[in-house]
Amino acid sequence: MTDTLLEIHTAALAGMTASPGAFGKWAGLVAEEDFPDADLSEATFCARLTEEGESGGALTALWARSLTAWDFADSPRWSPDTEPRTAERRSAAYDRLRFGDDIRKVLDSAVPVVRMAGTTVIAREHTPWYTPERAAARSFYWRAYEGKLRQKGWSEAAIASLDEASRTVVERLTDPEQEAPRQAKGLVVGYVQSGKTANFTGVTAKAVDAGYRLVIILGGTLNLLRAQTQRRLDMELIGQENILRGADPDDVDSLVGIDYIGDDADWPAFVQHGGRPSVLRAFDIERLTTRENDYQSLAQGIRALEFEKREQGLPLYDRANLHRAAARVMVVKKNKSVLTKLVKDLRQIKGILGELPALIIDDESDQASVNTSDPKKWDKGATERTAINGLISELLGLLPRAQYIGYSATPFANVFVDPGDAEDIFPSDFLISLPRPHGYMGAQDFHDLDSPLDYSERTAANSQEKAHVRGIGEEQGDRLQEAMDAFLLTGALKLFRADHGVPEQAFRHHTMLIHESVRTDDHAELADLVKSMWHQAGYASTEGHTRLAALWEGDFAAVSAARALDLPNPAAYRELQPYVSRARQLITKGGNPVVVVNGNSDRYFDQLDLDFDRTPNVWKILIGGTKLSRGFTVEGLTVTYYRRTTRQADTLMQMGRWFGFRPGYQDLVRLYIGREEALTKTRTADLYEAFEAVCRDEEQFRQQLAQYAELVDGQPQVTPAQIPPLVAQHLSWVRPSARNKMFNAQLVEVRSPGKPVEPAAYPQDPEELRRNTERWQPLLSRFTEQTESFTSSPTDGSSGRTFSALTARVSHADLIAVLSQLEWERTGIFLPHLRYLAQLDGRLAKVDDWLLIAPQLAQASRTEASVLGSVPLSLVRRSRQADKPSFGRIAGLDHRLAAQNLIDAAAVPGAVPPRGVGPGTGVVLLYPVVEATADTEVPSVVSQGKADPSKLVMAFTLIPPQSAIGTSRRLVHFEARNSRNEDAIIAATADQDR
The missing domain is CATH 3.40.50.300 (P-loop containing nucleotide triphosphate hydrolases)
Structure with a gap:
């Protein structure tokens, strides 16, 4: 049966590939020629889209293709002043289509604007x-x-x-x-x-x-x-025709030696061009x-x-x-x-x-x-x-x-x-x-990177960690049996979902990864242990089902109810029980549920039969080391058990095999990871926190690249050759280059109007810490015991949280006098920021004063002490990153949001300055930091109500006013060490950088 409306819309939109135009005229021309009696009213159009509903249909898909292409267009001639993927761009398209309000509303509902980041x-x-x-x-x-x-x-x-x-x-x-x-x-x-x-x-x-x-x-x-x-x-x-190279697909003799023919079940799904491309004028x-x-x-x-x-x-x-x-x-x-x-x-x-x-x-x-x-x-x-x-x-x-x-x-x-x-x-x-793709599970899905909630308030609904992460260590035990139970249980849940409408292809493979060591002898020993535990787990017995039922009720049922209501889930374990037997059969197919992956030769991998493309179903527990860290994609990975530590950031990130696309089973993904592992002799940090620190570094670096990617007067602010010193300044633990090499580009200045500046590489030497604390003393003496209340306003629309803080006003000159004397773990790390801030005395822009905010912790967890004669300040506990001199994020999310709100509100023309923070006032969050984890007591730092200045890190986050930029929008400035050759490098010793 002919779909008249679809044919008309298809032909009309085909004439508008370059830009949207008056749709009524295009459709009218098509209808006049072939469908003179067609109803082209907007009401009929709206009714059809509404009828197709949320699941969509052919007409919705057609319009999704055109609207999305226009939404994503880069500076199109028909709307050069609108940004991609915005309501303004979509509205411009509707204007050119000459659509009324009703059809705009229906199309916006059927094909929402996708507000995703660009490259x-x-x-x-x-x-x-x-x-x-x-x-x-x-x-x-x-x-x-x-x-x-x-x-x-x-x-x-x-x-x-x-x-x-x-x-x-x-x-x-x-x-x-x-x-x-x-x-x-x-x-x-x-x-x-x-x-x-x-x-x-x-x-x-x-x-x-x-x-x-x-x-x-x-x-x-x-x-x-x-x-x-x-x-x-x-x-x-490349496609079938290029692979066949003229061979007749129906002539068996002509297909001898051509790959995929006869041994690849997916051959029919290979691209077909409809003939040899060279015959098709390609x-x-x-x-x-x-x-x-x-x-x-x-x-x-x-x-x-x-x-x-x-x-x-x-x-x-x-x-x-x-x-x-x-x-x-x-x-x-x-x-x-x-x-x-x-x-x-x-x-x-x-x-x-x-x-x-x-x-x-x-x-x-x-x-x-x-x-x-x-x-x-x-x-x-x-x-x-x-x-x-x-x-x-x-x-x-x-x-x-x-x-x-x-x-x-x-x-x-x-x-x-x-x-x-x-x-x-x-x-x-x-x-x-590249932007983070839609449907991708990455760091943000396993870490509560910016959660304002106390740990006690977090649930499977509001916490990524509570939903997906299960700690292993001294307190929690090794939990290996539980992880294996979770693997079997999630396999059963996948089979249940496949039986209830979820495409089975999403669950083609189902895998678990165990990674504890790089030593092959350890892998063999662990494989024997896992096989023994699997066969003794009693998965067919009443005891085994009782254990699985408890895990489902105590873990998976709650997470799926909070995060996967759109997917089929059993109401009780008894609905799931029949699928447990089938999952167990798939996992033990061939007699062994375990595959060790630790070889380094092609012959080794050939015998594993782990080609996820050519093997119909891989349902196995994989045990491995470094060979699983590069390029080898573990398909269907649902449960990861990870205890091995590494001190290299890139290796740690590459071991994040639990990152990836998990269609139809995101809520089932579980990460069992070490939470209490000593990484150095002088401080402890667990593997999960080490991973989070690396993820933060990478994400902040991406954000910084995005900030500096904006052209100024048509010219790039940063070139690739200037990235190395930028990275070295941003990540204090990264040396600019090899020990005896320095890049010619030297970062001179970083401007941050309206944006937070949070140094991380504070000194570790007690004498340097004492001197830094003494330099802050003149400003600490400005605080009184009077506290003020501040409320954050989260960007996700949730209600703000209130905290109390001590406040003080200081002049710009007084703040710069302190900042210019501070010592750092690496000399010069803060200098590009300091050069910018020093110019806010009127040379670049005028900053009148700064509001100092010293947040107070909740009464139950507060430790207070006087710092060099100041009123009692709330000490905060923070840990440095594993094997690095730098801390993770120091400022609390609530505190940073409240400070940002003050800066943003002050920039609104004609607005009443909140708390007297006008367009010429900056904000500083100040923290007396004790190096300790959240549950560590700090009495050794405090004696008779006074803090030892040699054991405090006076940490801060500052936000200059948005007006602190001058006439230029350029945010970074470099200079060449050898001005005669700006693209060259020169040799230097490591000491010259300190």
């Missing part, structure tokens, strides 16, 4: 070439990939976000048709387990559409990882690697990499040749032997390499690719490189038109590559931070 770009200036018109004119493979994502169930917003992010990367590359050769190098920063492969697949699609004709993807250090990437590209981008993609075979030395060598030219007298990069040539794509392992073969073959090719637009994509680029040789040897002559780094450098040398893009979730290793080494992979042209 953050730190880049050098470039010549724009990848225009919307050019992208639309050549988009064969991008459209194929986009269609595949829709088939997989991606939302229009998720596809539009990927479209935007991949476009942002491609437009920073060099125009493949450009006459002069130029290499661009960049870094794309994603989140752990967040779908970086989807981004570089989108980048590959757009790059080959634009004219890049050789794509080299460095896909991990194991065949398994390389094969997974190969299959993903083959399935979602171009073919020739694979130089397959699922089974990494790059081999080509018997035909030169011939396999030759590119036919239609116009022999013109170079390959000329559009007359470029867009008629086939593209070559290879997915190669980061292996010395493999890359050596590739380099050798390329060296045999004469002439054409200088004309060949090429793209090198380096997945997990901080692994193996970064040069880790001893920089002390560099001064003796040429740079000594590690094997993989040297081979990548050779590739770049052989391909003068090659572009290099590194992908990483832990970017600091790449950021600190030597930018003065022209042959290395420093992201000299761009650094792009």
Whole structure:
């Protein structure tokens, strides 16, 4: 039956791909030609959308595609003054469509504006070439990939976000048709387990559409990882016709040796282009690697990499040749032997390499690719490189038109590559931070990073920790049996949900990860223990079901009721009990519920049968170490048991395998993690807190990049070469570079009008602490015993919380006099902020005074003491981060929100200044900090009501007024140490930085 309304709307919207227009006129033209009796009233349109309801329908999906594309458009000509993904942008689209209020309301309900963050770009200036018109004119493979994502169930917003992010990367590359050769190098920063492969697949699609004709993807250090990437590209981008290369799919003899045919159940789901792309006026993609075979030395060598030219007298990069040539794509392992073969073959090719637009994509680029040789040897002559780094450098040398893009979730290793080494992979042209994808479970889903609630007030409904995290340690016990019970129970819950309407594909794999040690002997011993515990757990007995029922009622039922009311859940354990037996059978299939993953060879991984793409159902407990930390995606991971500690931030983040997409079972995810583990001899911090500290550092760094990414007068505030000193200033525990290297760019000033400044790297030496406390004494003496009440106003709409505090007013000069004398764990760490603050005496902007706020803790947990003769102040307990001199966040969320409210309110024109905080007043939160955990007593710091100044850290957070910026919006300022060569680096000793 013909859907007249859908056909009319489809044809009308097809004519508005570039911009929205008068919809009534477009629809009228279509109807007049083919459907003269059609009802085109807005009332009929509204009724149809309402009828399709929340589950949506064909017409809703059609409008979702168009509205989302307009919502995400970057500075479109039809609405250049509206920001993407805002109500203003949507309203502008409605205005051009000439829609009335009724249809606007219905469409807003059916297709809400997705208010998600965009990509953050730190880049050098470039010549724009990848225009919307050019992208639309050549988009064969991008459209194929986009269609595949829709088939997989991606939302229009998720596809539009990927479209935007991949476009942002491609437009920073060099125009493949450009006459002069130029290499661009960049870094794309994603989140752990967040779908970086989807981004570089989108980048590959757009790059080959634009004219890049050789794509080299460095896909991990194991065949398994390389094969997974190969299959993903083959399935979602390259497609059946390019894989078959003219072979008849109905002729068995012609299919011999073609991968996927006959042994991959998903072959029918591989992209189909409808014919050979070259016959469809596009171009073919020739694979130089397959699922089974990494790059081999080509018997035909030169011939396999030759590119036919239609116009022999013109170079390959000329559009007359470029867009008629086939593209070559290879997915190669980061292996010395493999890359050596590739380099050798390329060296045999004469002439054409200088004309060949090429793209090198380096997945997990901080692994193996970064040069880790001893920089002390560099001064003796040429740079000594590690094997993989040297081979990548050779590739770049052989391909003068090659572009290099590194992908990483832990970017600091790449950021600190030597930018003065022209042959290395420093992201000299761009650094792009991807937004947190919708549906992704990351740090924010396992840590209450900014919760204003006391721990006693937290529940499964308002606390991520209460919902998903279960502590293990001395007090709680090892809880390994409980974790295994949770694994079986969540498997049963998945089967229950699959039987009650949730797509079974979401639960294809179900896994548990146990990670306690890097030693293989420990893994074998632990595997024996786990197998023994599993078989003695009595899961088929009354005792076993009693234990599972208690776990369901005491844990999972409450969390699911609070967080998954839209998913089917059993009303009682007896409804779940029949699924427990089926889950147990799946887990013990083959007789062993445990798989040890600790090998370092391809042969080892081949025998594990852990290819999540090719194995129908993997329901197993995995025990492993470092091999699980890089690239190896554990599909269906639901329960993690993690006790191993590491002192490297990037390793710790990479071990966050519990991060990722958990469709249909987010509420079931559990993390059993060490909560009482000594990390150093001098202080203790548990593994969970160490993870939280690293997550905070990474997230704050992303936020800082976003803040400085805004252009000022069309010019970037920060270039990639200036990121290393920015990181070193932001993260006090990060050295600017290798011990005997300093970057030429030196951070001089950081401006923060209306934004909090919270130093973290306070001294640890008792004498330095005493001197700092004495420097604060003149301001501490201004406090009286009179307290004031403050109320925070959370951004999530919840009611504010009230706290009391001591207050005092001090002049700008008095505050600067104190701040300029303070000592820090690393000399110069606070100097860029201090230089900015010192100019607020009228040189840059005028700040009259500052309101000092010393928050008082709740009476039950308060320890008060006089500090060098002051009125009693409330001492707060804070811990430094594991193996770092810096604290985590010091200011309480309630306190910071209240202070921010004062600053924001003062900036409203004509507003009555709250508490006398006008547009020329800043706010300082002041904390006498005792280094201790929340439950540690502090009597050793206090004697006869007086605090020992050598045991106090006088910590502060300050917020300058919003007016403290002057006429420029530039927030950072750098200077070159060697002004004759601003992009160079110079050698220095580590001591010169202290």
